[in-house]
Amino acid sequence: MSSSGFSPAPPPVNGEGYHIWVVKMKTYLQAFDLWEVVNADVELPPLRANPTVAHIRQHSDDRAKRYKAMSYIQNSVSDLIFTMVMACETPKQAWDKLKEEFQGNEKIRHQQLLNLRRDFENLKMNESKTIKQYSDRIMAVVNSIKLLGDQFNEARIVEKVISTLPERY
Template identity: 65%
Template sequence: MSFTPPPPLVFAGENYHIWVVKMKTYLQAHDLWSVIENDAEPPLLRANPTIAQMRQHSEECAKKHKAMACLQNGVSDVIFTRIMACDLPKQAWEKLKEEFMGSVKTRQQQLINLRRDFENLKMRESETIKQYSDKIMTIVNNIRLIGDDFSESRVVEKVITTLLEKFESKISSLEDSRDLSAISLSELVNSLYALEQRRANRQEEHPEGAFQAKAKKGSGSSQKGKKPWVDRREKSRRDAGKNRFPPCIHCKKTSHLEKNCWHRPDVQCRSCKQLGHVERVCKNRGKAQAQ
């Protein structure tokens, strides 16, 4: 089957690392990468060559021009002016690499900075597992684009060791059922994402439970040991102290209205049948009950 790969992305001065990967694949698809990698001249024809040998030699000689055409068409006009003086495709490739990737010393410094950023990464409380994994992979991909080999097992170890405490139960279950050194990053992230979604769904179904748990957590140790009936009694006392009435004409107290006074002259005690007080404050209540 014939296969014609699509043209590569035109490089305009940004995202050079991405363009390099795409252009390399494009040249490999056309069997032209060896020209840039080796830059070797094809062997000379022997005496009395056949037609097939002549055709093959002609194709090998044309590969340099084809590779140069791919590079020139894969960059913008501004970038083309920087390589138009190059005669060989490898020369043009190295010139772009030196200008947009820097020297070997510069790339080493970039690798040191990226590795430091990778080691200092930690998951925040406000981040989801998807956001955190994307942030890690951004740094890892930049390291790989520079040319450094970065294993996936190292990325998985980084995710596991820097997760929040709420994922500990899931990590423990994975350790019991799987070998974490052989698990892929996508499988780990999907498992943690499923746990995160289940928790989010439960909080949406029972928002009051989540609010109470948060309030209980925020109260701290200062509320530990207090009994609820003690708090209610203290509150009722404070509220009672706030309710002040004019002095009662019957008992001179300010805790009630005159119509609610227990010592009204028109009220009759049900215990001793006398006027001027209620049964609750009757002095003869015990005697009447004994009789």
């Protein structure tokens, strides 16, 4: 990607649409071979005594990747959100800070999933709505469930639509 000279801007996050930002940002970092720097958070070992030129170059490249990943994360957030991550020293710390801020801890995510699954089960088509409007509502709930990291069976979606349609359909 870097050989083409094209460098798209990182996807912005301003506090809304965090779940979508995560997917876009992960892909963005993968495109620049930086996702592992964020995901693994491996401490960079110091150079050994009498390093070769290759070792020096590799160490420099690894250090630069950390700064690039951190820069991309910092530049993809609004100034208000930047203040939350500006004290973070590694890209992993910044990533986790944003995740905790916008997704909450595991208990909160679990509760959100329970609420979304309940919403899915309780969805019914109103007589005044079109099938398109109804399926859009279902897919919005399903996509929210998927964005929280839970799997959702496609057959269950079809079953839901068919079983809750009014008789006239």
